[in-house]
Amino acid sequence: MEKQFKISSALKNIIGKDLIVDDFVAIFELVKNSFDANSKHVEVSFKNIIDGESKLVIQDDGKGMDLDDIDNKWLFVAYSAKKEGTEDYRDEIKSKRIHAGAKGIGRFSCDRLGEKLSIYSRRNENSKFSKLTIDWADFEDNMQTNFDSINVNYQLVDSCPYGLSVGTILEISHLRSKWGGDKLISLRQSLEKLINPSQNNQGDSFSITLNACEFFRA
Known part of the structure; x- marks a missing residue:
């Protein structure tokens, strides 16, 4: 008799906010995903x-995603087209941070950062927008629910x-952490360190802008 593993909905926490325990690392992984998408x-x-409904919006000008990309890559847990070599990605950003994204789980950085996620994406200006909406709480109601049934x-x-x-565009809302001036300045300094290795190793243009209008605009 042969059996298969059953996957609890609690997997979301294990490879999401329980694994990626640092807000900066979570943002780095999402920025790196944008870099990999040729942004x-x-x-x-x-x-x-x-005050109000806190949001973190990460927007890139990369190649975008269509339904097939979202279904067979973004929603395919632990799958990494980069690691498999099926896509022509840029070289990895070389830094001392944790490369969760290289393992195909960087997308769960969104869970670390906020309770809800909306993704807008498209590959060309003549097409409609692909919109994916996730409420991470849906995966936390019952640990006996199968992960892939939600x-x-x-x-x-x-x-x-x-x-x-x-x-x-990643719109992450109901942020889990408090973001004040000092933390945002530290994030900006960390992102500045992230840019230089990418340009030194690749030679093409890549820039990051950090906006927090309640404190500053970079």
């Missing part, structure tokens, strides 16, 4: 972090609440 620029924006919402939409022509 020239990534904008990291904090919104309403003092639905997430996917749809094609005509518009995006942010200015996006081609690329991907």
Whole structure:
């Protein structure tokens, strides 16, 4: 008799907020994913972090994702097209941080950072936007629920609440951590260290902008 592993919905925590325990590492992994998607620029924006519904928006101008990419790559837990060699990614950013994304689990950095996630993405200006919406609490109701039985919402939409022509936007809301001026300055300094290795090793342009209008605008 042969049997297969059963996967509890608690897997989300194990490879998400329980594994990626540092906010900076979580943001680094998401920025690195943008770099791997051939982005020239990534904008990291904090919104309403003092009062209101706190959000972190990470926007890039990379190659974007369509339904097939979302279904067979982003939602394919632990799968990494980069590691498998099926896509032409840039060289890895060389740094001393933890490379969770290289293992195909960097997408769960979103769970570390906030309770809800909306993704907007498209590959060309003439297509509709792919929108994926996830409420991470759906995976926490019952540990005996199978991980792959929990639905997430996917749809094609005509518009995006942010200015996006081609690329991907991660909108992470209900942030789990407090972000103040000192922490944001430390994040900016850390992101500055992240840029130089990518340019030295690759030679092409890559930039990061950090916006937190309640404290500063970089």
